[in-house]
Amino acid sequence: MATKHVISVSGGKDSTALLLLALERCPQGTVVPIFCDTGNEHQEVYDYLAYLEQALGVTITRLRADFTDRFAPRRKFIARDDRTRREYNTRPVFEADGVTPVLKRDGRGNIVYNKKGKPVQKTVKVGGGRRVRWSNKAKRRALAALHPTGNPFLDLCMLKGRFPSRTAQFCTEELKRNIAVEFQLGLQEQGHRVISWQGVRRDESEARRDAKLAERIGPGIWAFRPLVEWTAAQVFDFSGVRGIHPNPLYLQGAGRVGCMPCINCSKGELRQIALRWPEHPDRISEWEHLVGQCSKRGFSTFFADSHKARDRRQVFADLNVWTRIQWAQTTRGGRQFDLLAQLDEPTACASAYGLCE
Numbered sequence: 552m553a554t555k556h557v558i559s560v561s562g563g564k565d566s567t568a569l570l571l572l573a574l575e576r577c578p579q580g581t582v583v584p585i586f587c588d589t590g591n592e593h594q595e596v597y598d599y600l601a602y603l604e605q606a607l608g609v610t611i612t613r614l615r616a617d618f619t620d621r622f623a624p625r626r627k628f629i630a631r632d633d634r635t636r637r638e639y640n641t642r643p644v645f646e647a648d649g650v651t652p653v654l655k656r657d658g659r660g661n662i663v664y665n666k667k668g669k670p671v672q673k674t675v676k677v678g679g680g681r682r683v684r685w686s687n688k689a690k691r692r693a694l695a696a697l698h699p700t701g702n703p704f705l706d707l708c709m710l711k712g713r714f715p716s717r718t719a720q721f722c723t724e725e726l727k728r729n730i731a732v733e734f735q736l737g738l739q740e741q742g743h744r745v746i747s748w749q750g751v752r753r754d755e756s757e758a759r760r761d762a763k764l765a766e767r768i769g770p771g772i773w774a775f776r777p778l779v780e781w782t783a784a785q786v787f788d789f790s791g792v793r794g795i796h797p798n799p800l801y802l803q804g805a806g807r808v809g810c811m812p813c814i815n816c817s818k819g820e821l822r823q824i825a826l827r828w829p830e831h832p833d834r835i836s837e838w839e840h841l842v843g844q845c846s847k848r849g850f851s852t853f854f855a856d857s858h859k860a861r862d863r864r865q866v867f868a869d870l871n872v873w874t875r876i877q878w879a880q881t882t883r884g885g886r887q888f889d890l891l892a893q894l895d896e897p898t899a900c901a902s903a904y905g906l907c908e
């Protein structure tokens with residue numbers, strides 16, 4: 552049984568170093584680089600993959616989720632859906648002192664924890680709630696818009712009637728993880744043992760602090776993370792001394808390479824994107840319109856936020872991509888316009904990693 556080393560290449564610094572490392576360490580012909588195309592990428596990413604292929608003499612297999620088959624059942628479901636539920640506003644509950652939060656408990660009296668392991672505060676419903684259902688008008692609007700576009704990110708959001716969020720990050724799962732796993736299972740069926748190389752570093756985020764060097768992630772599939780103890784600088788150096796240039800997006804101010812923009816992007820990143828690549832907010836605005844057409848409420852915004860307003864027009868006006876970009880150009884929690892942010896010169900190097908001396 553031959554071993555295949557599957558390297559997920561994203562066009563970023565970590566996966567580039569990972570690919571170089573795998574090519575140096577593994578026997579020839581056993582390294583299988585893959586790229587999961589979300590359809591929400593910058594053109595520079597595709598160009599950089601072509602550069603890597605040419606510079607390293609490898610072929611990167613492009614994987615792209617296809618949701619075309621899910622449109623007809625979804626249209627049928629919407630046309631027949633006559634369920635009604637109520638949606639309520641809530642308020643947090645405190646002890647008699649008005650300061651100490653009351654913790655939420657499940658049916659057995661155990662405290663409920665969120666995904667980050669923090670206890671959840673108890674809440675109570677406020678008011679009579681509002682009825683949520685597909686109105687005939689909304690059904691007609693959704694059925695007219697709900698047709699595959701061929702873009703995996705957009706098609707997925709149209710099917711869901713919403714964009715992903717931090718708490719419902721279905722983009723990573725359906726556009727990256729599932730198709731990568733499917734590919735690896737295919738290799739297994741062909742009789743190979745699979746090692747999935749992942750460019751994860753512990754200093755990247757709190758969530759990755761405990762990342763293991765190696766672990767079994769399924770029958771016959773192992774994850775290997777040789778960069779867990781590396782720093783961003785080491786990663787750039789490793790590729791640099793081997794004559795491989797970083798993705799040009801880093802030199803233009805991007806702190807990370809991946810979706811453009813990512814639903815989790817920071818205020819600073821959003822400001823850079825609007826300044827340097829305005830075609831991407833234009834595209835996201837069009838997507839907000841299309842996904843909104845497919846949603847029960849009639850609107851959907853790319854960047855989610857907790858919003859107390861009931862009026863859906865108000866929610867959309869406050870959270871759409873253009874409003875968020877305006878907010879990204881402010882300081883102090885969005886109240887004060889940041890004049891210095893406007894002075895950023897789009898042609899100047901603003902690499903978050905200090906790549907240009």
Ligand code: SF4
Nearest residue numbers: 722723809810813814
């Ligand atoms: S989390 Fe961000 S980078 Fe990952 S798939 Fe979703 S939008 Fe793209």
